[in-house]
Every structure is written in structure tokens, then in C-alpha cells.
Amino acid sequence: MSEAAPDGPVEGELRRERAVRAAVAQGIVGEERPLAGLLDVTGIRRTARALRSAFAPLVATGGPSVRHTFAVRATPLVPVLRLLYEDRIGAEVASAAELALARAAGVQPGDTVLDSPTKTVAELREALGSGVLVDADDAQELARLDALREEAATTSTCGLRVDPHAGKGRPAVFGVPLGDEGAREWITAAFAARPWLTRLHAHSEVRDGGAVAPERLVEGVRKVYELAEEINAAAGRQQVDALALGGGLAAGACEGDAGDGGGADFAGYAALLKETVPGLFDGRYALVTGFGRSLLAGHGLLLARVEYVRAMGGRRLAVTHAGTRIAGPRHGRRLAAYDAQGRPKEGPVLAQDLAGPAQFDGELLASEVELPELEQGDWLAVLDTGAYGFARHHAYDSLTRPGIHGFAAGAEGVRFATVRGAQTPAEFVAESGAAHTRALTDDL
Numbered sequence: 001m002s003e004a005a006p007d008g009p010v011e012g013e014l015r016r017e018r019a020v021r022a023a024v025a026q027g028i029v030g031e032e033r034p035l036a037g038l039l040d041v042t043g044i045r046r047t048a049r050a051l052r053s054a055f056a057p058l059v060a061t062g063g064p065s066v067r068h069t070f071a072v073r074a075t076p077l078v079p080v081l082r083l084l085y086e087d088r089i090g091a092e093v094a095s096a097a098e099l100a101l102a103r104a105a106g107v108q109p110g111d112t113v114l115d116s117p118t119k120t121v122a123e124l125r126e127a128l129g130s131g132v133l134v135d136a137d138d139a140q141e142l143a144r145l146d147a148l149r150e151e152a153a154t155t156s157t158c159g160l161r162v163d164p165h166a167g168k169g170r171p172a173v174f175g176v177p178l179g180d181e182g183a184r185e186w187i188t189a190a191f192a193a194r195p196w197l198t199r200l201h202a203h204s205e206v207r208d209g210g211a212v213a214p215e216r217l218v219e220g221v222r223k224v225y226e227l228a229e230e231i232n233a234a235a236g237r238q239q240v241d242a243l244a245l246g247g248g249l250a251a252g253a254c255e256g257d258a259g260d261g262g263g264a265d266f267a268g269y270a271a272l273l274k275e276t277v278p279g280l281f282d283g284r285y286a287l288v289t290g291f292g293r294s295l296l297a298g299h300g301l302l303l304a305r306v307e308y309v310r311a312m313g314g315r316r317l318a319v320t321h322a323g324t325r326i327a328g329p330r331h332g333r334r335l336a337a338y339d340a341q342g343r344p345k346e347g348p349v350l351a352q353d354l355a356g357p358a359q360f361d362g363e364l365l366a367s368e369v370e371l372p373e374l375e376q377g378d379w380l381a382v383l384d385t386g387a388y389g390f391a392r393h394h395a396y397d398s399l400t401r402p403g404i405h406g407f408a409a410g411a412e413g414v415r416f417a418t419v420r421g422a423q424t425p426a427e428f429v430a431e432s433g434a435a436h437t438r439a440l441t442d443d444l
């Protein structure tokens with residue numbers, strides 16, 4: 001099947017099964033490498049193309065474009081950013097380090113959006129100096145932009161981030177709460193005073209823990225679109241010429257936050273947008289998207305060795321190398337069991353608890369989950385961990401970062417490429433201040 005063809009749960013599952021088997025056979029994982037993150041490159045490419053083709057037909061021919069960016073926080077890995085960029089998906093960055101990751105991947109400044117709530121003057125100066133798009137969060141940040149734009153000319157376009165659902169009773173975490181008293185008037189005045197403010201960014205929720213219903217996302221976009229129309233009417237010209245829509249979609253069409261292997265429903269989302277906010281697509285507004293989870297989550301899996309199986313209080317507990325610390329928060333996560341050779345585990349299912357390696361109660365990955373009976377040396381795959389998962393784990397108990405590998409399963413077999421090498425204990429020691437061992441005893 002060509003990589004332009006739409007993906008489906010069956011194709012994704014077949015690729016995954018081949019990859020797990022090959023990872024064991026090729027020593028990507030093993031007794032001494034009991035944990036690895038695997039990324040399905042074919043799946044990522046297809047999903048990136050599905051996103052593009054969901055929006056492309058809706059945009060007026062010859063009109064402003066749709067610029068897609070990937071929310072780097074979801075999977076902050078340079079090769080992943082490069083892979084997406086080759087499919088014309090830029091980067092949405094929220095820190096100096098994320099900006100550096102995007103740069104390292106070769107993402108051009110004009111395809112990068114900076115929109116953290118705590119941008120320092122230095123970060124803003126750097127962004128404006130290189131032409132990175134900037135979305136500001138409040139009056140104080142706008143004042144910084146005023147000053148920096150006086151200081152030097154810039155090619156960056158700038159916008160203001162708005163939380164369309166926030167206001168009385170629901171405070172905004174960042175962005176201007178649109179429901180606050182006087183917010184609309186203040187925003188309109190802020191745009192009137194700054195002809196260079198040309199974008200509104202709709203940010204519907206903070207979603208590290210889960211996806212947002214498409215209806216709620218679209219409702220947020222509708223409110224921000226109406227605000228743009230008001231600003232433009234007041235300005236007597238098309239001052240706001242771009243709307244950033246953010247991310248927020250689930251990784252699968254029908255399983256809430258978890259992927260279902262079939263990919264995110266970008267086409268359904270774009271169609272709902274067009275139906276609810278038709279003016280968005282009539283050629284007056286350029287669009288910017290910033291999806292994270294929906295592009296990557298379903299295409300990553302953690303492969304963890306079952307190290308021990310214990311009987312505890314009448315329950316069966318499999319202790320593996322993957323817990324919540326690395327798999328991320330649990331939201332209907334899918335799991336799969338494989339035998340010691342990486343073949344799908346057969347046999348009757350039974351209820352089992354699954355714990356990870358870190359010593360805290362929250363490390364329980366699943367409780368009473370129905371899987372074929374796990375034994376020592378088997379492999380557990382924790383699916384849907386490609387975003388907000390293994391690429392950014394917490395180093396509780398100083399557990400080191402596992403290696404991450406991309407895979408492509410073709411006619412010639414399964415090939416792996418290292419995305420990030422496994423962190424060694426020596427690297428961990430170096431990162432933990434080894435160069436300053438005597439700092440506290442001798443230097444003070």
C-alpha cells in the first residue's frame with residue numbers, strides 16, 4: 001500500500017505486530033534493554049497527509065493558505081519534527097528549547113509559531129529577529145512586543161491568544177478570557193492601537209491529560225471568528241487575516257483520548273468547522289492549526305519486558321518496565337500482550353494488574369485489565385504513547401530514558417532507525433551535576 005493511502009486500524013495493527021516481532025528478533029529490545037519506544041513512520045506520514053487533505057479542499061482556491069504546525073510538547077524529538085516537516089507540518093513551540101528543537105529539525109522560522117504563556121524578553125527578541133510567528137497572551141506581553149518592534153524591524157506576524165470558553169466561573173490558564181467583562185472591548189482597542197496585530201489564536205483548553213470534544217473546539221473557533229469580524233469591522237479593513245485554531249483533537253475517531261488505530265478524524269473536524277463557521281473558508285482568513293496528540297499518539301508504542309509476575313492479595317500483578325511515569329496519564333489506553341519472541345500472546349484472558357518500575361503508587365499502569373496471562377520474559381505493548389508519553393517521561397527513581405526507534409515495515413522486512421539513543425547511567429550521572437560533585441562541600 002502506498003503511503004498516500006489512508007491508514008486503517010488493520011494496517012496499523014499489522015505493522016505493529018511485525019515491528020514488535022522484529023524488535024525482539026533484531027535486539028532493539030531484550031533482557032538488557034527491557035524498554036523501548038517505537039514509532040510507526042508510515043502511520044505518522046499517513047496521518048500528516050490526512051490532516052492536510054482534510055483541510056485543503058475546503059480552502060478557497062487562490063485564497064490564503066492553511067499552515068499546519070505540530071505541537072512540539074507532544075513529542076519533542078528532532079527526527080519526528082523533521083519527518084513532519086517533510087510533510088509540510090511546521091512547529092508550534094512553547095519554550096526556548098522547543099524553538100531550538102524546531103530549528104535543529106530545519107523548520108523554517110516562518111513555519112514556526114511561538115505561543116508560551118511565559119515568553120521572556122530574550123525569547124521574544126529572538127523570535128522577532130528570526131521571523132518566527134508570535135502569539136501573545138496579554139497586555140503586558142503586547143507592551144513588550146511594542147518595545148521590541150520599536151527596537152528592530154521584524155518579518156514576524158503577531159497575534160493574540162484568546163480562550164473563548166473562559167470568563168466568569170472558568171478562569172483562563174493562558175490567553176485572554178473572552179468571557180471576562182470588558183474583554184471584547186479591550187481586545188478591539190488593543191488591535192486598533194496595533195496595526196501589526198493580525199492574528200487571533202483560539203485556545204480552548206489546557207489538555208495535557210486528554211482531548212477536547214470537536215464540538216467544543218469548533219464552538220471556540222466560532223466565537224473567535226466572530227471576534228475577528230468585529231475587530232475588522234471596527235478597523236474598516238481586514239486587519240485580522242489569520243486565525244490559529246490550536247490542537248485538541250483525540251488520536252482516534254471513536255475512542256476518546258486513546259487512538260483506535262484508525263487515526264484522528266481530521267476530515268470530520270474540518271467538515272464540522274466548515275458547517276459551523278463557513279466564513280472561515282471563504283478566502284479572507286489564513287488558518288493555522290497546532291495539533292499534537294492527534295498526529296502522533298496512536299503511532300507510538302512502548303514495548304516493555306515483563307520482569308516479574310507476583311500474586312498480591314489474591315490478585316495477579318505483572319511488573320514491567322513501563323508505568324505511568326513514562327506512559328503518561330491513563331485515558332482508555334490500549335494494551336497488547338506478546339510472548340518472549342514478540343508474537344501476539346495467545347490463550348484465555350484473565351484480569352491482571354500492571355505496575356511499572358518506579359516506586360510510587362501512581363505507577364500502576366492498569367488494574368484488573370483483561371489480557372492473556374502474562375509471564376516473566378513476555379512483552380507488554382502500551383499503545384497510544386507516541387504523544388505526551390515516552391518522549392517526555394519523568395525521571396522518578398532516576399530511571400533513565402529508553403531508546404526510541406522509528407520503524408518501517410516493508411516487503412523486505414522491518415527496518416529500524418534510532419530516533420534517540422537510550423540514556424546511559426553515565427549520561428544520567430553527568431546530567432545530575434557530576435561536574436560539580438564538590439560544589440556544596442568545597443565551594444561554599
Ligand SMILES: Cc1ncc(COP(=O)(O)O)c(C=O)c1O
Pocket residue numbers: 071074092115203205206207208210211246247248249290291292293294
Ligand atoms: C497552544 C496549544 N496548541 C496546541 C496544543 C496541542 O494540543 P493537542 O496535543 O491536544 O492537539 C496545546 C496543548 O496543550 C496547546 O497548549
